[in-house]
Amino acid sequence: MSHNSSGTLLGHPKGLFLLFGTELWERFSYYAMRAILVLYLTDKTINGGLGWTTEEALNLYGIYTGLVYFTPLIGGWIADNILGQRRSIIIGGVLMAIGQFTLALPHSVVDPHAVTAFYIGLAFLIVGNGLFKPNISTMVGDLYPEGDNRRDGAFTIFYMGINIGSLLAGVIAGTASAVYGWKAGFLCAGVGMLMSLLIQVFFAQRYLGDIGTVPAAVRDAEKNASGKKEPLTKIERDRLKVILVMCTFVIVFWAGFEQAGGLMNIYSQEYTNRMIGDFEVPAAWFQSLNPFFIIICAPILAALWVRMGKSEPNSPVKFALAMFSLALGFACMIGAALEQNGDVTVKTSMMWLVGAYFFHTIGELCLSPIGLSMVTKLAPLRLASLMMGAWFGANAIANYIAGVVGASIGEAGPLAIFSGIAITAVIAGVLLLLFSNKLISWMHGAEGAVDNDDNQPKPQTANA
Template structure:
């Protein structure tokens, strides 16, 4: 059986660019919906919104995004043991398209109660995402043999696809919502998901070959001479420990970063001077700053890692750098609050938000694509999608925490929240630096920073 896609493009398997396109439009769908969700919930009912309070909207946002990131744990297990990655992606994509179109239905066309239909749409999105998200990322890793130095670069390219979709989403969904109403924004999200599905269905067989067809557990059993499931080795257990420990720091990072769709979204809508001459910048457009910076900065960051050569930081150090950049971003948000001087009627400069998103993006590039690549390096084959799902599970916890933090704005005030996140990020970054050498040893050479002696014990290279 052919386990690798055939043919290269720009030094990478052609399958990478198919997965790039599939993920691009799926992420367009997700971020188009995310950019307007809180705004739709809190808008006045006479404008087509649901008229919720800010606290209730942010609580729901946290629950929704948390479930979006926890269901990949289940979807990864199903793919590893039953469906395989390719079938999981298609089924998940269909469910997500149905979810978006359910949200897009005008209230007058929905027989069900509008709120019931709203929750049904969210449920379809959550279940579909659980099947889609872990498996598309795992398939990127499957394009490369173990030890292939192109893998980190591949995930950087893949990550640019994610953010190109996000960049388009904020602009298109924000403009559609502002011009034609909130339902039009959800409709654009549904169309994006359909394009993702069509891309995969047309090209996957020819470009990906057999990748993703056979469940990982079955492939691992076939590779094992006994044909039975073997217990995890010491090396595998050590590597899984690294994934779990690094995941705890991921929670802290994303709990702060995900304020972009909640608290920072509200801040841009209510407390930011968005006028450029006579034009008012839609609040949803700020959601496109992050992907714009990713697309702009990712090639520079990737080139920097290559130029550093043997001095390139290991994954734990890069994660710590990401946490420090997150803290700097929230210092900018603290500056915005200070500009108000305690008067919430004062509108702050857009430059504070631009600066915050810039440094948050630097942090993201030090953490997110590196984490995806790390999981594909460290996870045992038979647990590949499951561990990718577990990795997204940490994001689930982070998103839930982010919703709780954002909902406290009315009680604590934005200054307490922004400064608290900044302090927590710095403390976590310092702690991770102190643990970095031990984590690299537990990777058993996967980082290229350690080798093993004759007893299988990791030592410094």
């Protein structure tokens, strides 16, 4: 398969920036909806919310976000074997746009069809996301030949696109919802999805060439002399084991991190003093703290990894650092809960939330872009989108757990939940440190260790 030849920008193929823009607007769409979903469900005012209880809203949030991260497993298989990545992205984008505009349809609080339309909109988003999400990330990896040391840097740039979209989403959808009602926020999300689609439709052929047009299983079969699928080699099996083991720890991280859209969203709305002088900060704005910190910290962390040179930590150690950062973030939330001291009428300082989002962001930067890059390095070609789907499948389990944990706040109380997540994260981090050497040996040289099968050392690249 020939790569595109449209030239480079900042040392990377121009196709990277096309995918950057496509993902930026798709993530704007997703996070715009996520920022207001729970608030819309629990709103009992004239703004047109559905008036659900907090427990009902957080349970639905957990199921929805879980399905959003589960369907890429199916979408990845469909792309690898039937549609190819490009067509999967277009079809998925159209379905998601339909979903967002369905959520934006006006209705009255007493409209019996309001909840039905709401569920239909979510269904379109879930199915469309399954086709879109695993394939856009895999195509970033496809821009670079095997062993290209620009790949990890490319995922950092790509990750910046995700978070610029997320940053804009919280502010724009949050403000639109506060001024014009919840439906305006969903409308903003729909417009964002259309922007993503237009970029892909009009510019993909020019900047990506034939990348993503042929299903990976077909390309893999063409490479083999027999023209058939070959069984997995020992090295491929070992590398798949690494992906699956790391997925287990990813579940722990995201189950804590995803309290941001659920429990911490409710906490910012109900229990946080959001006044700055005479101005009350909209609760949805706190959803933009995470991407704001990523845009500030990602270049710093990337430069730090490069500066460390040979002493740069490997992926399992970076994952462990992510766990410890998650624990520090929840230590801030423990501080907020202690300030409340069991009195729900007490409004806590917003600085606790700011601190929590900061440490969670550092953790995310040590885990998420590194994980995406690691999957593209370790997964066999014919399983590339499927394994990216499996990576997001771990997020699915984590998001469902996050919803269950968040919904139990009424019984357990915030202090117990925040403490439990912090302790679990520390235990997971310690386990990763203990098993890091074994995981590196299973990678067979992908992280700079000497491959025992061919004795060829491969240079470690910056993973930030």
